[in-house]
Amino acid sequence: MKLLNTSLGCLLIFALCFCGSVFAGRAAKDCIFNGTFTGLDDNCTRISGSILFGGSDAINTLYAKLAYVEEVNGCIQVTGTSYTRLDFFARLRSVTCTNTTLSVDFMVSNNSALERLGMPVLRVNRLGLTFNPKLCITTEESSRYTNVQRGAADNFTACQGRAGVLKECSSTPNGVNGGLPDDCELITGNLYVDGASNANITTKLQYVKEVYGRVYIRSTTLSNLTIPLLEKVYASEPTASTTLDPTINVASNMNFTKLSVPKINFMAKNDLSFLTSDASYVMDQDLCNQLSPFGNVMSNGTVCGRSCQD
Template identity: 55%
Template sequence: MLLLLLGLLAPFGFAGKPTKSCAWNGTVAALEDNCTLVTGNDIILGAENASILYSKLAYVESISGCVQITQSNYERLDFFARLRSVSCTQTGNTIDLNIVNNTALKRLGMPVLRVNRLALMSNPQLCMTPEEQQRYTYVQRGPGDNATVCLGQNGPIHECSSQQSQANAGLGDDCEIILGSLFIDGTSNQNITNKLQYIREVNGRLYIRNTDLSALSMPLLEKIYAAEAVSTMTNDPAIIVNGNANFTKLDLPKLNFISKSEQTLVGDSFFKIDQPLCNAVSKFGPASSNGTVCTPNAAPVSAPLLTVVTLLTISDGGRVEQTRLYNPVTPFDSEEKSLIFQFGGGDGGNAPTETAPRAKNCGFTKAALTWCDDVVGVRPKNSFAKMLRLAIVLAISQLGIAQNAIDFDNPTTCGNEGSNWKPCIERKVADQVFGSCCQRFVPPECRGLCIYETNAIEARVVLMHTIQPSRCRLYKYLPAVVHCAAQTHDNTECCRSNGVADIGEQCLQMCQPQSNPRRLWGVKSLRKDMVVCLAKWDQIMQCHQAGLRARKVPRPSLV
C-alpha cells in the first residue's frame, strides 16, 4: 500500500502540481508557467515587477543554477515560498544563492529553502528568524553586515510547531510564526483563542477539522505560505475546513498573502464562506464550500489622489480666472509648471511649514508639486505686463469627485469623542496619504512608522522593527513622522481623551502638527521624556487617523 501511495505521489511536486522542468531563457517573463524545476546559470532577478514573479515562480521548488537577487525593491522574497533547493554547479562560483544590495528587503520569506551556500550582503533592513539562522548553516556576509534577529511582540520573534490532534493545536503561548502547518483538530480547544492571537505567519497550511468551535479569529495572521518541506500533503489547498458541525465564521482580517494555489480554501457542507473571507482569500485562488466556489465582491475603484489647485490671475481688477484639479493624467502646461507651490509641501531638504512663502523658483514633477522659494516679481513669459499667474494648492485629499462637482463629506458620526474617535477615512487611504508625506520627509529606515497602526501589540512591533533592525534615528526624524501623521490637524483633544497626557504633558507634542518638523527631539538619541510617550503610540496613531478629513475647498467667486 505504501509503495502504491508513493507511486501515485511521484509525478507531483509538493505544491500539487505535476513536475515540470523549465529552462531559464534570460527573463522571468520568458519562463513557462507552472514550472517546478528551473535549470540554467546566471539567473538574475531584481528589476522585474513583483507581480510577474508571484505568477511565474509560485510552484518552483528546485533550481539547478546560480541565482542572484540584487538591487531590487522587494520587501520579501516569498514569490519563492515553495523553493526547497538551489544548487549552482558553475565552475568557480562559490555561491548558490546571492542576495545582495536590496535596500528594501526585510524578510526572506522562503520557509522551506535549504541551501548550502548563501550570501546575504548589503541588505540593511533584513532580519532573520531564529529558525532561519539555524537552517542556513553557511552564510557569507560582508564586513559591515549584521545577522539581525527578527523581533516580535516580546523580543525575538517566537516560532512554534503545531501537532495534529492535540489540544489547542499543540501550541505554546505567544506563538508568532508556525513552522509547518497549523492543525486545529478535535474538541479540546478551550484556549485556542489565546494561542492564536499573535500568529502572523503559517509556513504550511491551515487545517480546521472536527472541532466544536462556532467561530475562529486570527487577528494578526498575514501570510499562509502553503509550503511543505517534504511531499506529504500533495494536493491540499491552503486552508481546509472540514467536519465542524457548528462552525460558521473564520475571521482573517489582516491576511495579505497566500502562495498561489489551485484552491486557496475548501470547506465542507457545514461551513459557508462569508463575503469578507471570500474577498480575502479569492485574490490568491478559488475558494469553495460544499463544492460551490464563492464570488468575491468587485474591488471598489479608488479615486485618484487629486490636488485641488486654484489658478489665480492677478491683474488690475484682481480677477480669479479658474479653478481646476491637478491629476498626473492631465498635467499643467509649461507656464503653470514654473509657478506652482504647495502649502505644507517640501523638497526633502527644507522643512514643511504652515505658512508658505511667496513663490519664485518653483519646481514641478509629475509625481508631486514641489516647494518654491520667494516670489517677488515673477511674471509668466506669455502674460500681459501687469498679470501675475500663481497656482495655490488649497488641499490634498482622497476625494470622491464627480465629473463637474466635488462631493464633500463632513460627518458627525466619526472623528469625535461621541464616536469614540472612530476614523472618518478608511485605513488604506489614510496610510497612502501618510506614506506619501513620509516619502518626502522621512528616510527609508524610518518609514515603517508611517502607518496608522492602532493595535497596541502591532504598534509595539512597528516601533521595535523601526529601532532595530532598521536603526531609525528617532530623535532626528520622529517629529517629521508626527507632522505627516497629523496632516495639519491638531489632535490634542483626542489624545487627552485617550490618556496620552497621563504619561506627561510633553507627550501631547506627538498629537500635533509640528511648527518645525526638522527640530531634534534629543541629542544622538530620543529624549527620555519622549521615549515614555511611545507606550501610547497606538492611541496617538488612532487620534491622528481620527483627525483626517476630506477637506472642503470652496470655489472662489469671480469679482
C-alpha cells in the same frame, strides 16, 4: 476521522469534475529560464538556468511564475531590488549552482528594503547575505542556513516580535489548542486546529502573523475562529508531496460557521486557497474577496471569486 475522510472524498469527486486535479499534486514540470520571467512557462516545478533578479520585473509576475518552483538547477542572484521578501519562492527547496567562479549558490545583496527572506523550506549549500540593512533572520532560519557568507560590515540581526525575539512555535495534529504555547507569532509548519480541546485556541492564536505550512481546522466544536493578525500562509512543504492540499482546509466540524483572517495579505498560489465541505459553513463575501486572489475558494461545492479556468 472516518467522517473526515468520507466528506473529503465526496468533495474530491466534485472538485475533480469541476476544477480538474485538486488533491493529485502538482505534476513535475521542467522549464528553461531564458532570461525573462514573462517568457517562462507557467506552473514550473524545476527550473534550469541561472536567474538574476534586478528588481525590474513586476512582482505579480514573479508570484505567478515562480509559485510552484521547488528546484533551481543554476545560480540565483537577487541584487539591488526593492523587494521586502522573497516569498515568491515560498516552495523553493533546493538550489544547485555549478558555476565554480561564484562563491555562493544563492546571493542576496544590496537590497535596501528586504526585511525577511520568506523561503520557509529552502536548503542551500552556500547562501550569501550582504548589505541588506533591514534584513533579519529567524531562529529557524539560522539553524536551516548553516553556511552563510556575509560582508565584514554585515551583522546578524535576529527578527523581533512584540516582546523581544520573534516567538516561533510548532503545531501538532490533534493537540490541545493546536499543541501551541502562549504568545506564538510564527508557526514553523502546518497550523492544526483539531478536535474538541480548543477552549483557549483564540488566545493561543492572537499574535500569530505567519504560518509556514497550511491551516487545518478539523473535527472541532468551534462555531467560529478569528486569527486577527495572520498575514501570511506560505503553504510550503519541506519534502516533495504527492498531494496538494488546500491552503486552508475546514472539514468535519460540528457547527463551524465562520473563519475570519482580516489581515491576510499573502498566500502561496494554490488550486484551492480555501476548501470546506461543512454544511454549517456560510461563506462570507469578505473572506471570499480576501482569499480568491490566491486560488479558488470552495464552500460546499460552490466556488466564489474566480473560475477554475482563471
